[in-house]
Structures are given as structure tokens and as C-alpha cells.
């Protein structure tokens with residue numbers, strides 16, 4: 366079984382997905398992926414899903430290894446905004462042709478990575494696999510590893526060729542690339558007890574900027590957004606958050622669940638749309654942060670908890686009085 370087939374099988378049985386868990390054992394074995402009908406407009410391929418999940422990381426170069434149409438189809442389809450760097454909006458592709466199909470595209474990919482690092486020098490290069498190079502056997506993991514060693518820079522393979530499945534599956538495969546190669550690889554300059562991650566928030570047409578002022582007012586710091594208006598360094602440090610909120614209908618549930626498993630970061634699923642959902646989201650964030658404050662066996666635990674609890678309660682009730690009158 367190839368690494369990709371194994372990964373897809375694992376994602377089809379996501380234990381964090383309530384729908385999946387509600388199925389019978391027999392149904393669960395079939396997985397949750399609905400096979401696409403060739404030619405049907407099924408809302409994008411797996412590559413497209415991985416690209417939309419990761420392209421909002423604004424300061425890295427997103428290099429698509431494949432024929433030019435793959436990049437053309439997926440470029441900026443969500444219209445996500447950046448508060449700074451615009452590297453993510455440049456369409457990088459290896460633009461494979463017939464000769465590459467005959468001789469293989471690995472050398473071409475390596476040269477493309479080198480050219481990007483020499484000319485743009487981003488903090489990282491994300492390399493996306495697509496159908497054609499996957500079918501001719503180009504090993505992007507090996508090329509990325511060689512480039513990482515040669516240039517001393519993170520070069521991240523995103524193994525989600527279009528034929529692997531649906532766009533939703535591609536979202537999750539994109540998340541797997543972050544879990545395997547990015548999250549936990551760097552440390553933040555400082556941390557606070559109120560650091561959170563937003564998982565599945567893409568800052569589509571700047572929506573994140575409507576929410577951030579409310580969190581700022583409550584003293585809650587977004588350590589990393591995965592991946593709207595994100596910087597590479599922030600995502601590399603995301604393992605130091607104290608709690609996480611999962612948005613976008615479980616598109617990155619595998620990231621939320623595995624971060625809880627590996628780093629002990631509790632999460633909940635929520636939405637920022639509408640007064641009731643917004644109010645619930647803020648309460649849930651505050652609840653998780655307060656619950657996580659005590660450390661077992663520590664005599665200072667109750668003190669820490671109540672110290673955190675008081676300002677949160679005051680801030681949230683002040684916020685509700687001002688913005689959400691009953």
C-alpha cells in the first residue's frame with residue numbers, strides 16, 4: 366500500500382467526525398468519500414482542496430508541480446486577503462510538458478525550487494503534487510527532502526494529486542502536510558495563557574478581520590490561523606496554543622483532533638456567523654482557556670484558574686452588554 370493510499374484510508378475513518386462515528390461498522394468500512402463521476406462538476410479535485418486550504422499562508426511560495434492548467438484552475442479561487450506579504454498570490458508552477466512525462470519531472474521540480482529560493486527567498490516553499498507527475502512516478506517527497514538539505518530552507522511536500530479524491534479530502538491532505546512538516550518545528554518568541562488557534566479559518570475577503578478586534582478586546586491572542594492571513598512561522602509555532610476553535614464544517618478536523626492528541630490542545634467546533642454563534646464561540650473559547658489553566662498537582666492551580674476566570678467573565682459580560690443586548 367502506497368503512503369498516499371494509506372493516508373487516504375486513514376482520513377476516511379476520522380475518529381473526530383461525529384457523522385463517521387454514528388455509522389455502523391459496515392458503513393464505516395466504506396469510508397466517507399463519495400467517488401466522483403469522471404467529468405462531473407464535483408467542486409474541485411483533491412489537489413484543489415489542498416491548495417485552497419494552504420494558499421492563505423501568505424508569505425510562502427506555493428509551487429504546483431504539474432501541467433500549467435492545474436495551477437490555472439486553482440489560483441486564487443477563494444480570494445483570500447493578506448495584511449502584509451503577497452508571495453502567495455504569485456502562481457508558481459513547473460509547467461510540465463510531453464518531454465517531462467517521458468523523462469520524468471523531478472529535475473525540473475528541483476530547478477524550480479532553486480529558482481524560487483534564489484529569486485523570492487520565501488520562508489518556505491510548498492510543493493503540490495498533481496495527477497500527471499503522480500502517475501509518472503515523480504517522488505515529490507524525495508525532491509523536497511533533497512532541496513531542504515541543499516538550500517537549508519523548509520520545502521514542504523503536499524501530496525494530494527487530483528485523482529486521490531474530492532476537494533474535501535484534499536483539505537485534509539493539506540492539513541496532514543502541516544502536521545507532518547510544519548507544526549511544532551519552531552518556537553514562538555513568547556506565549557500567553559490566552560493563546561488560541563483558529564483552524565479552518567481562511568480569511569476569505571478579509572472575514573477574519575471582522576472577528577479579530579473582538580478577540581483583542583477580550584485579551585485573547587490568535588497564535589496561529591490555519592490558514593487565513595497566516596505566516597509560516599505562526600503555523601510552525603501553533604503547537605503552543607492553549608485552545609483551538611475549528612471552523613469551516615470540519616474541513617480540517619484531522620488537524621484539530623491530532624493537535625489535541627499530540628499537544629493536548631482542546632478544541633471545539635464553532636462559527637462566527639450570527640449573534641448566537643458568535644456569543645457561543647466566545648464563551649467556548651473562554652471556557653477552554655479557563656479549563657486548561659489548572660495544571661494537575663499544582664498548588665497554584667486554583668489561583669491561576671480564578672485569576673484567569675475573573676477577567677474573562679468580566680470581559681465577556683462587558684462584551685455581551687455592549688454588543689449583544691438581550
Ligand code: SF4
Nearest residue numbers: 410412435495496527
Ligand atoms: S490535479 Fe488532476 S484533477 Fe486536479 S486540476 Fe490537475 S489534472 Fe485536473
